[in-house]
Amino acid sequence: MALVTNVCEYEELAKHKLPKMVYDFYATGAEDQWTLRENSEAFSRILFQPRVLVDVSCINMSTSVLGYNISMPIMIAPTALHKLAHPEGEVATARAAAAAETIMTLSSWSSCSIEEVNLAGPGVRFFQLSIYKDRNLVQQLIQRAEKAGYKAIVLTVDAPWLGRREADVKNRFTLPQNVMLKIFEGLDQGKIDKTNGSGLAAYVASQIDRSFSWKDIKWLQTVTSLPVLVKGIITAQDTRIAIEYGAAGIIMSNHGGRQLDYLPATISCLEVVCHM
Ligand SMILES: Cc1cc2nc3c(=O)[nH]c(=O)nc-3n(C[C@H](O)[C@H](O)[C@H](O)COP(=O)(O)O)c2cc1C
Numbered sequence: 001m002a003l004v005t006n007v008c009e010y011e012e013l014a015k016h017k018l019p020k021m022v023y024d025f026y027a028t029g030a031e032d033q034w035t036l037r038e039n040s041e042a043f044s045r046i047l048f049q050p051r052v053l054v055d056v057s058c059i060n061m062s063t064s065v066l067g068y069n070i071s072m073p074i075m076i077a078p079t080a081l082h083k084l085a086h087p088e089g090e091v092a093t094a095r096a097a098a099a100a101e102t103i104m105t106l107s108s109w110s111s112c113s114i115e116e117v118n119l120a121g122p123g124v125r126f127f128q129l130s131i132y133k134d135r136n137l138v139q140q141l142i143q144r145a146e147k148a149g150y151k152a153i154v155l156t157v158d159a160p161w162l163g164r165r166e167a168d169v170k171n172r173f174t175l176p177q178n179v180m181l182k183i184f185e186g187l188d189q190g191k192i193d194k195t196n197g198s199g200l201a202a203y204v205a206s207q208i209d210r211s212f213s214w215k216d217i218k219w220l221q222t223v224t225s226l227p228v229l230v231k232g233i234i235t236a237q238d239t240r241i242a243i244e245y246g247a248a249g250i251i252m253s254n255h256g257g258r259q260l261d262y263l264p265a266t267i268s269c270l271e272v273v274c275h276m
Contacts, residue, residue, distance in 0.1 A: 153224055218245065
């Protein structure tokens, strides 16, 4: 492999290596992909104001999240289906997170099971939860995560429907034979059927509870003692409500431009939320 000197080069390499359906699933956003582009353009408009002649012989970027120390203010967001890109899937990601001394959040739509990921070795992990219509199933997932030692529930709140990802529709996205939503193995919810559009969008439409709302956060707190982080908020109003409902924290996010298009870049909403 050519020597990678800039993280953006991975995208180009992936484009050549991965099947088109997989690359498009990882790389594209919803509808016109305006938010997807704006997410990086907004970062590129933020410039440094460098200060000089300060002692930089010892640099420490460590911080803590929910009381857990991490080596840098960067964590691994929940992302679905790592085995589409590598046979070791989320197990390898968990090993990398532990080596970098940071926290990984495992997606509900992981291609390795909660328990397999634990075999990757020590490391602080959170579990991302999507709310299924079947609340018993949701409760089972939470219990498995608790038993396996996951430290927090990351509740995704910006995906009651899957965003209209046009590339997935065109590619008729579905899973190859060797990959499944492994956490649901044996629960009858691990397969994505072939459809005339995005198989994942059809799966979400049939399984995910679109009626879930703020009051249900209270229900969630009755079935877990883990802290609940609400992921997918970008406004001060929703941040205030999340705190009122007892969230341990929020994860500001527009889902990488994969859900509702024409939302502002998350980074451009940060200041308002922090200063509310
Ligand atoms: C390929 C891919 C799969 C993703 N899968 C999930 C998922 O299963 N659950 C979830 O809550 N977010 C998922 N996301 C969204 C990410 O967690 C994250 O929100 C996004 O990459 C943007 O980063 P940001 O939220 O830090 O801005 C996925 C993103 C990508 C690119």
